[in-house]
Amino acid sequence: MADRIFLSLACIPYMLSSAYAFYAFGAKRFSRTHLNLGLMMTGFALHTFFLYLRAVSIHHCPLTNPFEMIVFLSWAIVLNYLLLGPTMRVSLLGAFSAPLVLVINLIALLIPALDYPTHYASAGWGVEMHAGLSVLAYGTLGIATVAAVMFLVANYYLKMRFLPPILSRLPPVGKLDVVCQRVTVLGFSLLTVGMIVGFATIPTGFHIIKVGFLVLVWIAYCGILIGKFMAKISPVRFAYGCVGIYLFVLITFWGIHLHAVPQHL
Amino acid sequence: MNLFCLGTDFNTSEVTRREKLAYTGEQVPAVLKAVSEALGPSEVVLLSTCNRTEFYVATSRTAVDSSTLLKTYLKESRQLDFDLDGETYFHEGAACVAHLFAVASGLRSMVVGETEIFGQTKEAYGKASLAGHTGKFLNKLFQFSFAAAKEARTHSGIGRGSVSVASVAIDLAEQIFGSLKEVKAMVLGAGETGERVARTLADKGVAKVMVSNRTYEKAEELAKTLSGVAIRWEEWEKFLIEADVVIASTAAPHFILYQKHLQELMPRRSFRPIFLIDLAIPRDIEPTAAVLDSVYLYDVDDLQSIASQHLAERQQEIENCKTLLKVHEQRYADWYERAVQHGKTGFGNLPSSSEAVG
Numbered sequence: 001m002a003d004r005i006f007l008s009l010a011c012i013p014y015m016l017s018s019a020y021a022f023y024a025f026g027a028k029r030f031s032r033t034h035l036n037l038g039l040m041m042t043g044f045a046l047h048t049f050f051l052y053l054r055a056v057s058i059h060h061c062p063l064t065n066p067f068e069m070i071v072f073l074s075w076a077i078v079l080n081y082l083l084l085g086p087t088m089r090v091s092l093l094g095a096f097s098a099p100l101v102l103v104i105n106l107i108a109l110l111i112p113a114l115d116y117p118t119h120y121a122s123a124g125w126g127v128e129m130h131a132g133l134s135v136l137a138y139g140t141l142g143i144a145t146v147a148a149v150m151f152l153v154a155n156y157y158l159k160m161r162f163l164p165p166i167l168s169r170l171p172p173v174g175k176l177d178v179v180c181q182r183v184t185v186l187g188f189s190l191l192t193v194g195m196i197v198g199f200a201t202i203p204t205g206f207h208i209i210k211v212g213f214l215v216l217v218w219i220a221y222c223g224i225l226i227g228k229f230m231a232k233i234s235p236v237r238f239a240y241g242c243v244g245i246y247l248f249v250l251i252t253f254w255g256i257h258l259h260a261v262p263q264h265l
Numbered sequence: 266m267n268l269f270c271l272g273t274d275f276n277t278s279e280v281t282r283r284e285k286l287a288y289t290g291e292q293v294p295a296v297l298k299a300v301s302e303a304l305g306p307s308e309v310v311l312l313s314t315c316n317r318t319e320f321y322v323a324t325s326r327t328a329v330d331s332s333t334l335l336k337t338y339l340k341e342s343r344q345l346d347f348d349l350d351g352e353t354y355f356h357e358g359a360a361c362v363a364h365l366f367a368v369a370s371g372l373r374s375m376v377v378g379e380t381e382i383f384g385q386t387k388e389a390y391g392k393a394s395l396a397g398h399t400g401k402f403l404n405k406l407f408q409f410s411f412a413a414a415k416e417a418r419t420h421s422g423i424g425r426g427s428v429s430v431a432s433v434a435i436d437l438a439e440q441i442f443g444s445l446k447e448v449k450a451m452v453l454g455a456g457e458t459g460e461r462v463a464r465t466l467a468d469k470g471v472a473k474v475m476v477s478n479r480t481y482e483k484a485e486e487l488a489k490t491l492s493g494v495a496i497r498w499e500e501w502e503k504f505l506i507e508a509d510v511v512i513a514s515t516a517a518p519h520f521i522l523y524q525k526h527l528q529e530l531m532p533r534r535s536f537r538p539i540f541l542i543d544l545a546i547p548r549d550i551e552p553t554a555a556v557l558d559s560v561y562l563y564d565v566d567d568l569q570s571i572a573s574q575h576l577a578e579r580q581q582e583i584e585n586c587k588t589l590l591k592v593h594e595q596r597y598a599d600w601y602e603r604a605v606q607h608g609k610t611g612f613g614n615l616p617s618s619s620e621a622v623g
Binding site for chain 1: 422425426433436437439440441442443531532533535536537538555558559561563567570571574
């Protein structure tokens with residue numbers, strides 16, 4: 001569809017932001033976070049415009065095929081970054097989020113099979129809300145994963161007793177652990193609400209693989225959060241847990257939905 | 266108008282002689298007045314720190330004549346029993362400009378890239394200006410030097426990274442905890458370096474300092490100076506759960522804190538990060554404790570190595586910094602030329618370079 005051009009255009013600022021992040025690491029300098037923020041906002045505007053055009057053309061929330069779902073997911077990650085990054089004063093989050101968003105969008109664009117037309121018949125507000133909340137939750141959990149990666153990078157350098165200039169641009173490890181935990185709780189809450197809405201409103205014929213996937217992800221996040229709150233697992237293990245679960249989501253998300261019947265969100 | 270600088274620093278003079286040429290802040294106005302009188306109509310700025318004493322002069326006399334007069338004044342007023350020629354350096358014209366810019370940027374400091382000299386230079390200029398001993402040549406020269414130093418600091422790595430054990434420890438603590446306002450520190454032993462680190466931490470406004478030593482009276486004494494609390498040696502392990510930063514510098518011949526202790530402690534602390542600074546020789550903390558999650562253990566060699574690495578990085582930035590300063594030196598030279606032509610004073614161009622020591 002012609003709207004894909006705007007998603008391709010959105011990839012340009014995301015790519016520049018990623019390139020800048022890699023340059024900053026290589027050059028041991030990181031002073032222009034406002035440049036990064038500007039790039040992310042430009043990408044987000046184009047990304048949003050793509051979703052708007054798609055919604056207009058299909059007359060539905062753009063969550064009707066795997067392509068739309070993963071693009072919506074990457075949009076939710078950027079939205080969360082823009083909302084949570086400044087609030088939690090983790091300005092460097094954008095530099096870490098950009099490559100993740102870029103990869104997700106490139107995968108969506110480069111696999112045409114994901115973007116097939118569907119004869120989508122709305123199953124009601126509950127299903128749409130379930131889908132929207134779930135993808136938003138994955139976006140939030142994506143940001144938690146980015147914070148977890150930042151934590152692991154900072155922790156690695158501190159453990160290695162090596163202080164490259166980039167370390168001073170990262171937030172303190174203690175703060176990153178707190179941010180990672182809080183954002184995971186937020187994402188997990190959204191996932192839980194989305195799941196409850198889904199179970200409460202989907203009338204018949206839900207897809208067993210999708211439900212199984214959702215429950216599995218929910219249990220995994222629930223497990224690491226309980227472990228964290230009960231001080232059974234350390235911040236490092238929690239961060240690895242966040243990264244591991246989210247990688248599993250990223251790897252399996254599109255496949256699960258590719259096999260699912262479109263009507264059954 | 267001729268510009269020159271006559272000075273002494275840690276490279277040219279030993280402290281026993283340098284201290285005889287040093288001036289306190291209160292003495293500066295009188296010295297500036299006396300030098301102006303000795304040299305005739307001139308602009309003078311005196312920069313006097315623990316590492317250097319320098320006179321910056323703009324005068325209508327020749328620089329060499331003026332420096333000779335200045336040396337005579339110094340020798341008489343300070344009653345020096347040594348010859349100044351071997352203890353001082355003399356920079357004239359463009360070399361004087363380059364020297365001031367390098368000084369203000371911290372390139373000529375004992376610890377390359379340190380920032381204190383910038384403030385000291387500003388203060389020296391402020392005093393001279395206030396007392397009416399500066400005119401358009403030195404005003405412009407110092408204003409250019411501040412701009413040059415700022416740019417050098419911003420666009421080069423000359424000031425990057427801490428270069429002392431105490432400041433590296435503080436940087437690390439901030440990298441782990443962020444603000445230190447809610448951090449609780451524990452000092453074990455009363456070693457000199459440990460005390461210095463603890464004092465720097467206390468200056469940063471940590472929430473609480475606990476001090477423990479085998480001799481309780483010593484702990485009390487140190488705790489008092491740090492506005493902290495003393496803990497009996499038998500009890501420090503009980504208070505470890507509270508501490509975020511532990512500075513160990515005891516004279517114990519064996520470890521006092523083992524990996525297994527910390528392994529038990531960390532879940533009870535909800536894996537809150539703990540920063541262990543082991544400054545003791547032999548070491549106080551079992552090195553394998555570093556493998557534990559949320560435990561950040563640094564010994565004195567680690568801190569020293571980071572400080573040395575930063576210092577080496579600063580040294581590598583000197584050339585980069587000099588290139589940045591060259592642009593400002595040229596700008597001042599251009600301004601100087603225009604000022605001289607405009608004033609039709611006939612004193613000619615800023616000498617391109619003339620430098621001599623002694």
